[in-house]
Amino acid sequence: MKILMTATYFEPYKSGLSIYALRVAQSLVQLGDEVVVLTSQFRPDLKLEEDIDGVKVVRFPVCLRISKGVLMRGLHAAARHWVGWADVVNLHLPQFESPSYVRECRRQNKPLVVTYHCDLEMSGGLLNRLAGWGTQQRQTTVLRQADLIVQNSLDYAEHSPWLKPHLGKVREVATPIDWVRTTAEEIQAFRAKYNFEPDERILGLAGRVAAEKGYEYLIAALPEVLSVYPQTRVVHAGTWKGVLGEEAYQAKIEALLQPFGEHWKPLGFLPDDEFRAFFGACDALIFSSLNRTESFGIVQIEAMLQGTPVIASNLPGVRQPVRHTGMGRLVPLRNAKALAQAIIATLDEGKVSLPGAEEYLRRFAKQEVARTYQALFEEVLR
Known part of the structure; x- marks a missing residue:
């Protein structure tokens, strides 16, 4: 054809x-x-x-x-x-x-x-x-x-x-998605390469910087999260600088991040094997998108494949992976308080393997x- x-x-x-x-x-x-x-x-x-x-x-x-x-x-x-x-x-x-x-x-x-x-x-x-x-x-x-x-x-x-x-x-x-699971050795090598401490809690962000991603609400949630888990770090994998049409949003986010120093770390775009290790290293993936420009979020499936729960906005389409697998939590839009509470609850719970998730994920x-x-x-x- x-x-x-x-x-x-x-x-x-x-x-x-x-x-x-x-x-x-x-x-x-x-x-x-x-x-x-x-x-x-x-x-x-x-x-x-x-x-x-x-x-x-x-x-x-x-x-x-x-x-x-x-x-x-x-x-x-x-x-x-x-x-x-x-x-x-x-x-x-x-x-x-x-x-x-x-x-x-x-x-x-x-x-x-x-x-x-x-x-x-x-x-x-x-x-x-x-x-x-x-x-x-x-x-x-x-x-x-x-x-x-x-x-x-x-x-x-x-x-x-x-x-x-x-x-x-x-x-x-x-x-x-590429149906490939990372290994414990690859995750360990990833953590060592980027100097993550053994007791650090990693909240992952994946994708390019864009206004519909709602990073400002995660930044607003960080003080409450850090009060409970002070060793938490947000790690961004994806295009951080120079996204077409997003220059003003980039500047806004960088200004908001000034007080947080090393609690927010951009890695840039990663090769596929490191992306998989990144998802496996995260304690949770955050997907706090704001509007219909986000219809699903391929990175949610990629994180879940590596056993990592997702905290996602309760948006049509975006909410489907968490609903189908139970791997994570849904939060209301533009609600930093609810996002902080969901992050803390997920970190309290840790990673959980749920029956039935595998069948759903194989469709991808x-x-x-x-x-x-x-x-x-x-x-x-x-």
Whole structure:
């Protein structure tokens, strides 16, 4: 099967969406499909064409940047060619340029499967909010024309004002992860490399810095946590500096962190083996997201696979891993007091292995997710 995938950002960009798309593309190639990804040349040093583990990546120069969205030079002509090549087209939204692909799919009678990662709730200035609103409006046409829509959970879809009109063609598909468990030796080596003391309690944060992550509420919760567990340290794994469109939020968080010194430690983006050891080393993962721009949180599953409980916001979609596994606690949005109490209770309890969690987590193995995608593609091709 020849599959055309599109995403605004792709490898080496690091976000939940780009990692998701990469894992699905790689796994489909391993199953024998041909995959081409059209994306932006978001950095000028990136090659315009590249092979990544058998996935052909075609990048287009950015001619205009609006917040996190981009306009790409040469995309429209290339879309015509590559839609013609493909058996099926898979768009990963949000994506400002997505209507271009829809027009070509309609013109060339090609089936369209949309992977809808999240609604857009933009923070910041007027330009940011207008960019988010404009992108969301453009995507209404895409959702209307899609043959099928993939979402991480029906819980999220049922609460999204943009997906509600299309629930009949929404399919719940698990978020892909590498099904690999870390070892005690790898965790010990990780702790030694980053100089963590044996009695330290580690609260993990994973992912890029972004306003929807709600780090300010974790910072506000820290004094109460430290009063009970003074050896606690928040450790952030992921892109800490230079996230596109998040410069003002980054500055805000760094100002709030000034009083806490070494109680907050950013590690930067880690290789896969160290990410697994990081999740295994954490006493709890904190996922205090604030709005519908967060639809699930792939890092929750990655932490649970390593036996680590998660304290997550009670948001549609985001709450599903804790609900299904019992590994952690849910907290109300924007409530630092409740977050502190949940952290303390989780640290009191320690890591607990729960029967039934394994069966749920196995759904997220990237090979299984790719087979589900193959079945959906075959469905729309019939």
